Amino acid sequence: MTKSRIISGVFGILAGLLVAFVFFADYGGQETAEDQADNKSKAEKVYVPYGELDDYYMLASGGHSGQLFVYGIPSMRKIRTVPVFTPDPATGYGYDKDTKEMLDGYTWGDFHHPAISETEGEYDGEFLFANDVGNNRVAAVDLSTFHTTDIMKLPNMGGPHAGVFVTENTEYIALPTRFARPLGGEYASLDNYEEEYKGVVSMTTFDREKQEFDLAYQIMLPPWSYDLSDAGKKMSGDWIVMTTYNTEFATTNLEINASQNDRDYIVLINWKKLEKEVADGNYNEVNGAKMIDPRDHKGAIYAVPVAKSPHGVDVTPDGERFIAAGKLAPLMTVFSFEEAFSAIEEEDFKEEKFGIPILPYDRVMEREVDPPGALGPLHTQFDDRGNAYNTMFISSEIVKWNIDSGEVIDRIPNYYSPGHAAASQGDTVDPKGDWIVGLNKLSKDNFLSVGPSHPESMDLIDISGEKMEHIMAVPVDPEPHYAQIVERDKINPIKLYEKDEDREDSVWKKEDAHIVRDGDEVHVYGIAMRSRFVFDAEAERPDVVEVKEGDHVYFHMTNIDLDQDITHGFGINDYDLNFEVQPGQTSTLDFVADKTGTYPIYCTNFCSALHQEMSGYLLVEPK
Numbered sequence: 001m002t003k004s005r006i007i008s009g010v011f012g013i014l015a016g017l018l019v020a021f022v023f024f025a026d027y028g029g030q031e032t033a034e035d036q037a038d039n040k041s042k043a044e045k046v047y048v049p050y051g052e053l054d055d056y057y058m059l060a061s062g063g064h065s066g067q068l069f070v071y072g073i074p075s076m077r078k079i080r081t082v083p084v085f086t087p088d089p090a091t092g093y094g095y096d097k098d099t100k101e102m103l104d105g106y107t108w109g110d111f112h113h114p115a116i117s118e119t120e121g122e123y124d125g126e127f128l129f130a131n132d133v134g135n136n137r138v139a140a141v142d143l144s145t146f147h148t149t150d151i152m153k154l155p156n157m158g159g160p161h162a163g164v165f166v167t168e169n170t171e172y173i174a175l176p177t178r179f180a181r182p183l184g185g186e187y188a189s190l191d192n193y194e195e196e197y198k199g200v201v202s203m204t205t206f207d208r209e210k211q212e213f214d215l216a217y218q219i220m221l222p223p224w225s226y227d228l229s230d231a232g233k234k235m236s237g238d239w240i241v242m243t244t245y246n247t248e249f250a251t252t253n254l255e256i257n258a259s260q261n262d263r264d265y266i267v268l269i270n271w272k273k274l275e276k277e278v279a280d281g282n283y284n285e286v287n288g289a290k291m292i293d294p295r296d297h298k299g300a301i302y303a304v305p306v307a308k309s310p311h312g313v314d315v316t317p318d319g320e321r322f323i324a325a326g327k328l329a330p331l332m333t334v335f336s337f338e339e340a341f342s343a344i345e346e347e348d349f350k351e352e353k354f355g356i357p358i359l360p361y362d363r364v365m366e367r368e369v370d371p372p373g374a375l376g377p378l379h380t381q382f383d384d385r386g387n388a389y390n391t392m393f394i395s396s397e398i399v400k401w402n403i404d405s406g407e408v409i410d411r412i413p414n415y416y417s418p419g420h421a422a423a424s425q426g427d428t429v430d431p432k433g434d435w436i437v438g439l440n441k442l443s444k445d446n447f448l449s450v451g452p453s454h455p456e457s458m459d460l461i462d463i464s465g466e467k468m469e470h471i472m473a474v475p476v477d478p479e480p481h482y483a484q485i486v487e488r489d490k491i492n493p494i495k496l497y498e499k500d501e502d503r504e505d506s507v508w509k510k511e512d513a514h515i516v517r518d519g520d521e522v523h524v525y526g527i528a529m530r531s532r533f534v535f536d537a538e539a540e541r542p543d544v545v546e547v548k549e550g551d552h553v554y555f556h557m558t559n560i561d562l563d564q565d566i567t568h569g570f571g572i573n574d575y576d577l578n579f580e581v582q583p584g585q586t587s588t589l590d591f592v593a594d595k596t597g598t599y600p601i602y603c604t605n606f607c608s609a610l611h612q613e614m615s616g617y618l619l620v621e622p623k
């Protein structure tokens with residue numbers, strides 16, 4: 001660069017700064033040249049050119065929408081909403097026979113914590129599990145189709161908030177309760193809280209072949225509230241850890257009454273030992289569950305005191321420590337599994353509560369990390385360089401610190417009030433250390449206003465360097481709690497459902513479409529193809545179904561377009577019914593035709609240039 005160019009360059013920058021300063025003085029927030037360069041470099045980090053794909057899937061809980069949100073990272077583009085605990089007309093979920101039976105009449109769920117199935121502590125990408133705090137359920141989403149394929153209702157529960165977390169090889173999917181409740185939800189006076197109310201952990205298993213949950217056993221615990229849990233890894237692989245609050249047994253005004261004690265507990269459970277107890281028949285049957293009582297089973301359940309009302313507890317990627325986030329106490333507490341195991345070995349117990357030996361805090365606790373002014377720590381995530389990242393709800397930031405030394409390395413503001421954060425491959429033995437997403441409860445006025453309820457927001461933060469860098473914030477539907485960020489090649493979705501001529505209720509040629517009438521049952525074995533429905537190939541009008549008032553009608557529809565991305569919808573005008581069939585899929589819609597009249601049927605999913613012509617009629621003749 002010549003001298004004159006340097007001088008003019010310097011002048012240019014000065015002039016730019018001056019202009020920026022004047023603008024800034026006038027309008028506030030005007031970008032400087034430096035800001036612009038900075039924004040350009042940020043934009044480049046998240047720009048995914050047309051034809052290329054994001055590096056990661058982010059599978060985020062949709063909270064009380066009961067849904068799963070799928071995002072691409074780093075672009076933060078929303079890709080899909082997958083219904084889990086809630087009906088969804090966009091995909092017909094909860095309308096067709098199978099999914100309606102699976103939802104079993106429930107119209108909402110409160111999905112907090114997604115967990116991807118693991119093999120040897122790594123995400124294997126086959127399934128995603130979800131908890132429903134609202135209605136005591138656990139669900140599995142098949143990640144080859146992004147369809148929810150099983151939901152199990154759990155007995156004896158009171159809001160399984162502290163799950164789901166999977167053990168290293170998905171041996172168990174654990175769900176501890178938030179609200180103490182009498183077993184089976186029976187009536188019991190709150191005056192008898194300590195005796196009759198219980199906390200419960202459900203240990204469920206999932207058969208990947210059959211795609212079915214099973215409740216292996218439950219653990220009956222004192223009526224504390226269990227907030228979050230995590231599964232051990234490697235040396236701690238046989239254990240799960242859970243935070244508690246309300247060890248005061250408050251039954252009203254928890255805001256005050258459940259924050260009295262200086263210490264609550266972290267409960268440690270050896271699931272392997274309990275598995276053996278159950279195999280040996282050492283349990284009581286309670287409402288269909290094999291129930292373990294800590295007073296009868298020694299050597300598997302312990303607790304260690306922790307600073308009051310902790311929220312999250314997370315196991316480090318090497319499995320050697322567990323870290324509690326203080327929530328009410330502004331600190332993170334690092335505990336050593338090795339010390340916990342040696343205290344157990346030597347029976348170094350302080351006292352016992354409800355049959356649970358209490359380990360000495362000073363021995364198991366390795367370090368308290370207390371960054372000045374950092375308030376409301378909720379959850380911990382990890383990178384691949386020995387660092388932890390804590391969300392601070394009250395001081396609205398993420399704090400990065402070194403696990404070995406406790407030294408605080410960096411802090412970065414969030415917009416605003418993060419609950420969880422999710423790091424790339426964050427729950428695994430091998431986190432990637434490039435991205436973390438703050439899942440925030442508030443956005444204030446960061447986005448175009450949609451009225452008094454602002455959207456929640458998510459912050460994308462680059463954690464690949466020593467200092468964290470805030471890249472962007474995006475709005476999100478209520479309500480992000482936790483997410484899993486998984487490398488895209490770990491997920492292998494199918495493109496089509498395989499043609500299977502033996503599949504129950506399917507027909508694959510339009511000539512084979514037919515209707516079977518049996519008393520007041522009408523079974524339509526139909527096909528959907530571009531651009532028509534065929535219900536009865538022989539009929540004068542193959543796309544018309546005539547039934548009698550009160551008939552129980554079954555539309556068994558197969559989409560025979562074995563072409564990528566050609567989904568057909570199926571809506572019945574004025575009957576409040578809609579479902580869809582994806583390429584190669586067979587689905588059944590069943591209902592009682594209790595309204596007489598003439599009802600157009602039409603394809604709701606735009607599928608071809610003649611999509612508007614893809615229609616027919618349902619005629620319901622009065623009796």
Ligand code: K7E
Pocket residue numbers: 112113161228311378379418419420480481482
């Ligand atoms: Cu939102 Cu995990 Cu339910 Cu913390 S929980 S924030």
Ligand code: CUA
Pocket residue numbers: 529530531567568569603604605606607608611612614
């Ligand atoms: Cu089929 Cu639109």
